[in-house]
Every structure is written in C-alpha cells, then in structure tokens.
Amino acid sequence: MQRIIGVDIGTSLTKAVVFDHTGVSVAQASAPSQVRHLPGGAVEQDFEQVLGTVASVVRDVTAQLDGPVDALALTGQGDGVWLRDADGFSVRPAISWLDGRASALLTEWQRSGVTREVFRRTGSGMFPGCAGPILAYLDEHEPSSLDRAVVAGYCVDAVLQRLTGAITVDVSDASLPFLDPRTRQYDADAIAACGLSHRTSLLAEPAKPYSVFHLDREGAELLGLPEGLPVTGGPFDLPACAIGAGVRRPGDGILTAGTTLACQVLSTSAEFDPEGEPAGMLLCTPDEGLYLRGMPAMVGTAGLDWACRMLGIEVATIGELLSASAPGANGVQALPFLSSSGERAPFVDAAARAQFTGLSLNTTRADLVRALCESIAYAARHCFESAGLTGTLYANGGGVRSAEWTQIFADVLGRDVVIPADPGVGARGAVLVAARALSDPFDEDVWAANARTVTVQPHIADVYERGYAHYLDSLDAARQRWSR
Template sequence: MLYIGIDLGTSSVKLLLMDAAGNVKNIVSREYPLYFPNPGWSEQKPEDWYKETMQGLKELLEGFPKEEVAGISFGGQMHGLVILDDKDEVIRPAILWNDGRTTEECDYLNNEIGKETLSEYTANISFTGFTAPKILWVKNKEPENFARIKKIMLPKDYLAYKLTGEHCTDVSDASGMLLLDVKNRCWSKEMCEICGITTDMLPKLYESYECVGTVLPEIAKELGLSENVKVAAGAGDNAAAAVATGTVGDGKCNISLGTSGTIFISSAKFGVDKHNALHAFCDANGAYHLMGCMLSAASCNKWWMDEIIGTKDYKKEQEAITKLGENHVYYLPYLMGERSPYNNPNARATFIGMTMDTTRADMTQAVLEGVAFALRDSFEVAKTLGIPIERTKICGGGAKSPLWKKIIANVLNIKVDVLETEEGPSLGGAMLAAVACGEYKNVESAAAAIVKVVDTVEPDPELAAKYEARYQQFKNIYPACKDLFDKII
C-alpha cells in the first residue's frame, strides 16, 4: 500500500508518497504567497494552502497506482490561527506562527492572568506566536470578525477539514495553542473562558496517529482515490519531524534546521521547566516532549545569502569558511523576534565584533554559528532538568550542509546522527498515516522499521573547547542588547 504525508510549511506545501516499507516514491512541492501587511505581521490565505495541496496531490500521484493509496496524514506549521464562520468559510487570512502583533495580548496573559496560572492550565506561558493571544487580538482589534467565529483551527487542520469534512486537530499541534491542558490531553475550559470562546468552537481532539475520517467522495473522485482512504490527524511540524527521525521514546533528541529552529526532546513523562523557557507539549506518540523553538534558523542563512549577499550558491559561500571556533564576529539570529528561551518579540538580529579585517566568509560563518549558539541556549535549559543528552538526530533544509552539522556537533558537544532520509514532517505524516491504517502497530515500531542512521558527526574535543569559550561570550550579547531592542522598536 501507499501512504501520503503532507507537510504544510510556511513557504510551501511538501507532499511525499511512501510505500509500506518506508521507501520514498515521490516528492512534490508547491509554493504559495506569504503576506506581511504590517511590520512584524505574517499572514497566509488558507485557500492558497488548499489549492496548492490539491494540485500537489495530483502531481504526486501521477504515474503511480492510485488504488493502492491507503492513508493520508500531515505535519504542519504550528500556532497559526484559522477562523471559520457558520458556513465554514474562512473569515480572514490566517495569522501565522512567526507573527509578532500580539505583544499586548501576551502581556495581558502573562502579567494579568499570570504565568503561574497559565502554566497550571496549559503547562506553558504565552508567546506572541501562540494561538490564544491571536484570538484575543482578533477579539480586541477586529470584534466584527470575532463575532463571526464558529470554528477555530490550526493550519494543517484546515486541510484535514477540506479533505474529510471533519473539524479535528491532534494533541501535539493543539499543545501550541495555549488552549490545551497538556498534562491531561484535553481542552482547558479556563483558557477558553479567558479568551472569550467556548470549547465547541474548537475542533475534536485526536492522537496524531488516529484516523479522523475518510476522504470525501468528491475529493476521492477528483484525485482518483478510493473513498476508503483514511485520513489521520497528523502532528505539528516538529512532532511530525520527530517521528520521521525516530525521536520517539524516552530521552531522545532531534534538532530541526528549517525556517525556524527547534531542539526537541522526547519524554515518557509529563514535565515542565520551572521558568517555562522550553515548551512542554504532547507528542505524536501518545507521550510528551520538551521543545525549544527559535523563530529564525535556516531562514537566517537564506536571508543573508539571498537578500544581503545576493547569491543562491550557498555551498560555494560555505567553502570559504576554514577557521572554525576562531571567528571574532557574532550574530544574534532574531530576525522575527525570539521565542525560546527569551520570549521577546522585540529582539532583533544583530552582528557584533566586526573589524577592518572582517571578511564576507566571517559574516557567513557568524550566521551559521549564531543559529547553533541560539540552539544551545535551549539545550542548556534542558540540561538543568537533569536530562542527559549525548546525541541528537538532525533534519530540515539546513541539515543538508555538512559544515553546519559540524558546527552544531561542536557547539553542543554532542554526537549528531545523520539520517538516510531527511524528509522531516512530510515523512512523519506518511508514517502516521501508515500507523492509522494498521501497517504498523504503533509509532515506535514504524520508526524502528523505517528510520536509518547512515552517519554520525562526532564533536572534536579541541574544536568543542574553542566553541565553549565562544559560547560563553555569545550568551552575554543578548542581555546587553535587550534594553536597546525595547527602545528601538
């Protein structure tokens, strides 16, 4: 049988076709626009997601036996607010995960409702990217739209609705809404009251590997599929990527170098970092995970290469970098503000340390190292919880760079396992579909059968020591700049 994974990303939707053994048969990507109506705002049109997904499905299946497709599932950009009216029509463009407009609402939630109260209700505090403050923003700034809300959903769930007619979500993605009682895997009635909504406005909750329905007859006809094709709930992009990298079970780690950057640590038990610097979420395996999320990771390198240097030859630029651990230039990777561990939408990207002998290669190296140092910020929080992490998997577009993997291995001073297939959330979605269809007993057995490590990047003691000294300098830069960031916004 064949299984489809749909990764609804920020810049494009990536669709993957996988057979029962986990072999990738085809991959298709379709781009759609990203809108910035005001500085710090970030929106997309859900209709664009659906249009490009349907076109992508047609391209994906061309030349393959469509009758063998048994299941579809998702990985998706988290936290985005999609609101529908009583006719299930989209009310306004979706407000995305990297949107920073909700500073006032976050201040209200964290300071007036209180961080301790939020943590008690949801295991997390409010961040500007989360869904609950977006709901409050619509309530405060667009009351006419707020009054029309019948259903609230997340980006990938809009696709699930369009394919099945079901209003559904999964617990991993819902964990990032600040509306879920994460420990008990149910909606928080208290948070709904705070946001002025009711639980019936929210979609039905599922585990990521559970079937939410089958494709609608008209969808099946348009795509040439059986009406018996099952659709599983899927997972937030990082939880789906964790499935694809085999980061399921207790104490395993994955780093994702996508548009955003994350460090993901799976845990059999529920736990909360006392400062809420890391997110405490449900995972796609029926358990929990801790996650540190930085808003700009590989996107920092893309910005530097495309917009500043003006080149698409990323590999050539990195070939000029030869002196690791000795760079005197530092870069704070806060192009869209920052989430973990600082929770500061006013933070900004910053270069510091340039001199007359600074080269283009130094600047490029600083960008790569700055992302690695920022990942370590979250890594350090995890270590304070007593979680021993000796190795990590890695995925995402940035993981295709051998140099960046070497930098990360030495900045974090851990082994970095390289996978045979680095397809991230799209592969994770296909694996969840296979579990939903009974191809595998559970997510762990699917990961054990499908995920293969083909190389390990080991830290070099001498280089790791150099980066240790550099990190000790790096971690002083944000505190020194924090007040300035607040003043220049």
C-alpha cells in the same frame, strides 16, 4: 504493503512523499505557498491557495505511482489561527505563526502575569504568533471575524476539514496554549486568563490518538482520489519530524533547522517546573504517556536567507564561505534574533533583535556568515539545555543540507548528529503515524537505519565553549536593553 501519501504543509512549501517498505521515497512533489507580510507585523496566508498546493502535490505523486494508494497522512505548520465556518471555508485570511500583531498585547501579558499563569497550567509559553494572544487581539480589534467563525484551528485541521468534513484538532496542535497535557483536555482557567472564556466554543475537541477520517465527495474530487479513502490529520510538523527521524527513546532529541529552529526532546513525563521561564511547548504525542518538550526558536534558515539577501550572495555558496572563515569567525559574534516578532524559545521577548559585534575593516562576508551560523547553533544549544537533551540527537531541515553548517551544529552542541538520508522527514512521521492508525505499522527500525552521522571534532571544542559563554553573556546584556 501499504502505500500512504504523506503531505507536509509547510509555511512556504507543501511537500508530498510516498515511501516504500524500507522508508525510501519512491515518489515526491512540492508546490510553493504564498506568505503575505503586511504592515504592523501581520503575516497571513490565503487558505484556498494553501489548499490548492495540497491538491497539486497529491495529484503529482499519484501520477508517479503505478497503482492505487491506501491512505493520506497530513502534517504541517502549527500555531497561528485559521478561522473557518461550518463548511471549512475561511472567514478571513489565515494568521501565520510568524505573525507579530499581538506583540504589544503579549508584552502586557508578560508584565501582568498572564503568560506565567498559562504556563503554570499547560507547561507551554506563549509568543505573539500562537493562538492565545492572536485570538485575544482579534476579540478586541476584529470581533466580527470571531463571530462569523465556527472553529479557530490550525493549518492541518483546516485542510482535514475541507477534505473530510470533520471538525477536530490533533492534540499536538491543541497543546499550545490551552491544553493540559496531563489530561489532554482544555484548561478552562488558562482560557480565562487570556480573557477568552466566551470564545471557548471556537476550540475544536482534540481527536483521540490514532484517529482515522475519510475523504468526502468534495475532498475526493479535489485530490483526484477515491471517496472514503482513509485520512489522518496530524501530528503537526514538529512532532511529525521527531517521529519520522527516529526519536523514540526518552532523552533523545531532534534539531529541525528549517525556517524556524526547532529543538525537541522526548520525555515520559508531563511534569515541568511551573516557576521556570514561561517559554517553549509541552507537546502531546500520538502515544499517551510520551511528550515532546519543544523549544522552537523563531529563526533558523530564515536567518541565512536574510544574510544572502543583505550580502548579495547565493545560498549555494554558503559552504565555501563557511570554509573560508575559521571557527570563531575571526572574532565576529552575533545574536540571531532576526524575526520581527522577537523570540519564543528558550525565552519569550517580542523585543528581541539581532546584533553583530567584533566587526572591523578586516571582516569579510565569510566571517559574517559564519558568525550568524555559529550564533544559530548557540541558540540551538541553549534550547536543548532548556529542553533536557541527554540521548541521541537527530537533525533534519534545509540547514543540514550544508555539510559545513551541520558540522558547526555538532561541534557547538558537543555531540554527534544523526541525519536521515531521505528527505521529507515530516511526511515520513505522518506516514508512520497513519500506518499505526490503520493497524499495519511499518518496521520503524528499518526506516531509522537509513541515516548518516556527523561526528564531533574534539580539537575545536574549546573555541565553541568560549563562544557559547560569550553568546550567553551577550544575550543577558541584550535582554536588559530590550526590557528598557
């Protein structure tokens, strides 16, 4: 049996997991990454610190094993811009997908039609933290950084370069915003629409499906693993989670209730409505002919973290608070758009902001928490309706560790939710892809069987139908205010 270390390089946490042949983890480790929030909406990370977390978790899980490993499988956060030189060293701090410095530029692109032109060509909408607006912002305000760089990539391919020397990118990362998913090649007109034709050389050639790389001497020394060990680089965390959770049939979807709220649906078609709302992502998967329609809203568990800080409560008490407030939160309603860079799915608006309504002197902390959790579930329903969910719904992420919040998701979405029982779904997906790339795949039916199901409570369906209708009405009214 192969022993593959799966590494998921998240925004705030890097995790490594090793699974047995049934998909149960036998070793795992984690290490925190530092995220810097700077003036002007800038959000950056130190690549060397992030790379250090990868070395830490790999060495940790290796020490837990009683024998050698056969391969390393990488996944991690997508979007943002990670500028590097020919040797893989940063020419400036990495710009996170959370970054908002290009918000004004994106708003202008929305007015001028740039975002719609790119959407017509790629099926993906742009938001402030994706490569298009960030690169255009840097080209205007910080051109020397682009001049010094050899590649403008993402987190996973940045780590892959330092470990193997390869300059490449997974098609899933490259999908947003410049890749034509039907050809798996960059669309020159989409690049030109962003005013970046003269920077095309910074875009690495997408790797072929199931490409395998190998640790070079520097990578081997960093990780304490043998030189020449096989390494795979991608897909990034959203499609990796879909694969790891068991999404394999068209129409199936996955809800990732993490820092962001990612909603994805599997499809056999790369076709899309070019006149639709220019939002979301059309992601290539490792299998040609299979795509993920992604609608990743900006705020998932990050909203709950904010509520805990504001209300002076512990995350561990969330379950009790949700149980203390009835469905409908005693009349309190919310819009969950707490990101300083606005929203990116199922609509894009850098001016999007949160709100609470229906408050009174009788409102409790439990009502506020429940209203926020319900609003995030309504946002998920809005995303899935846009993405075309028709089949089984899977879920993962820190949010589904709360039985009470998971029940809210199931009830608002009106469908049962299947949750893999083992942690590390993103790493699991990366390992499954690596096993296929090495021509010795694991039995995915066995891996997917290790799950539990949260069922819908039909008796409160009417409460959430009314709540969702009110949510959409409130959103429509808010979007009119934001546009002014």
